[in-house]
Amino acid sequence: MHTRVIARQLLLLKGVFRLAFVSVLLHAALTPISRTQAAPALDGEEAELLRLINEYRGQNGAPALQASATLTSAAAWHASDMAQRNYFSHIDSFGRNPFVRFAAFGYNYQTTKSETIAAGYTTAAETFNAWRNSSGHNAVMLNPAFRAIGIGRVLNSASTWQIYWSAGYGGLLDQPVSPAPPPAPIPPPAPSPNDTTGVYRPLDGTLYLRFTNTSGYADVAIPYGMPGDYPVTGDWDGDGVDTIGIYRGGAFFLRNSNTAGYAEVMLSFGQNGDLPVAGDWDGDGKATVGVFRGGQFLLRNSLTAGPPDWAFSFGLAGDLPVTGDWDGDGVDTVGVYRSATATFFLRNANNAGAADLAVNYGAPGDLPMAGDWDGDGVATVGIYRQGLVALRNSNTGGYAELAFLLGTAGDVPLAGRWQP
Numbered sequence: 001m002h003t004r005v006i007a008r009q010l011l012l013l014k015g016v017f018r019l020a021f022v023s024v025l026l027h028a029a030l031t032p033i034s035r036t037q038a039a040p041a042l043d044g045e046e047a048e049l050l051r052l053i054n055e056y057r058g059q060n061g062a063p064a065l066q067a068s069a070t071l072t073s074a075a076a077w078h079a080s081d082m083a084q085r086n087y088f089s090h091i092d093s094f095g096r097n098p099f100v101r102f103a104a105f106g107y108n109y110q111t112t113k114s115e116t117i118a119a120g121y122t123t124a125a126e127t128f129n130a131w132r133n134s135s136g137h138n139a140v141m142l143n144p145a146f147r148a149i150g151i152g153r154v155l156n157s158a159s160t161w162q163i164y165w166s167a168g169y170g171g172l173l174d175q176p177v178s179p180a181p182p183p184a185p186i187p188p189p190a191p192s193p194n195d196t197t198g199v200y201r202p203l204d205g206t207l208y209l210r211f212t213n214t215s216g217y218a219d220v221a222i223p224y225g226m227p228g229d230y231p232v233t234g235d236w237d238g239d240g241v242d243t244i245g246i247y248r249g250g251a252f253f254l255r256n257s258n259t260a261g262y263a264e265v266m267l268s269f270g271q272n273g274d275l276p277v278a279g280d281w282d283g284d285g286k287a288t289v290g291v292f293r294g295g296q297f298l299l300r301n302s303l304t305a306g307p308p309d310w311a312f313s314f315g316l317a318g319d320l321p322v323t324g325d326w327d328g329d330g331v332d333t334v335g336v337y338r339s340a341t342a343t344f345f346l347r348n349a350n351n352a353g354a355a356d357l358a359v360n361y362g363a364p365g366d367l368p369m370a371g372d373w374d375g376d377g378v379a380t381v382g383i384y385r386q387g388l389v390a391l392r393n394s395n396t397g398g399y400a401e402l403a404f405l406l407g408t409a410g411d412v413p414l415a416g417r418w419q420p
């Protein structure tokens, strides 16, 4: 048995117009002589041409075409063959007509088939319009017998027409082109823990912590301490979360959660009039305490009473202490803020010596802050000005990279990683 197959092949050159019609009888399947290895897929312009053709078919009562994997492979190969070998014809460089070529790519069905080609048009819209304005090509695009299509477009700027299109049509949909796999999602950057801020309100002995560096109400408010206490925060137990504490004239009262309750850790250190500090002085992941006493730092390496493990001069009486990991080596070191000149002096070692960094930031009267606001492992400076927080992501002068409202005049700023 043989089936009469009517096929039509069409080509179109920009500015040069030729039509060719052929009728062929197709018999047994031909042995494929060439296959593309990669899964065929339509690029954006090829997909747009299919969309335009289907829209046009819909307007004219013809069923929509689906992209066939075999016809798409054949079309891509043919467009590439024309572009690379610089010819424009339905007969490819192997001497194959479209139907032999379709079969070679696996579209070997006894059904109505055709091919349209174009050269010199860049976009799908230009190609579609050229075919639509040619009665022969127009008839192929609207032929209600077709169900499948393959479209290929290839550029070779060294060729005569530069861009070559080939579209193969068939009356039987075989293996449809699977939709192009979506691009692999870019994994979101691992949430890097960064420090946020808070305030201690001496008037009511309450710590107000904010979980983002944005304006807004405190996420938690923790009554802890009494008027006259100084706040101190740190990761006392090494679980990655900074928690609250207060310093009261020679004694530290520390909590391991950001909740109200009794002190889990109490130790005597320093004396009345000292300003408390906290940091991981030895890089073991746990914060311990210290005090600043008029130009001298006294640091303790365990949360127990005892003599200072480090005692050294840095800064001047009247400076305000800050601590942080200024160089990202995992060890917190000291610094001071000289409010009169709005200058931070930061030291990268816990011993006496000149400042490693001097950062002019803020204005006289501001209170200093320090924290790793961007989660890169390096602590940088900030200031608190009566309800306004202004933070820098580098230890240099400049405009605030983060600025927001928190607390009110009279509050004392805090910084830490309050959540896991």
Ligand SMILES: [Ca+2]
Pocket: 234, 235, 236, 237, 238, 239, 240, 241, 242, 243, 256
């Ligand atoms: Ca902790």
Ligand SMILES: [Ca+2]
Pocket: 279, 280, 281, 282, 283, 284, 285, 286, 287, 288
């Ligand atoms: Ca430590």
Ligand SMILES: [Ca+2]
Pocket: 324, 325, 326, 327, 328, 329, 330, 331, 332, 333, 348
């Ligand atoms: Ca450090």
Ligand SMILES: [Ca+2]
Pocket: 371, 372, 373, 374, 375, 376, 377, 378, 379, 380, 393
């Ligand atoms: Ca940082």
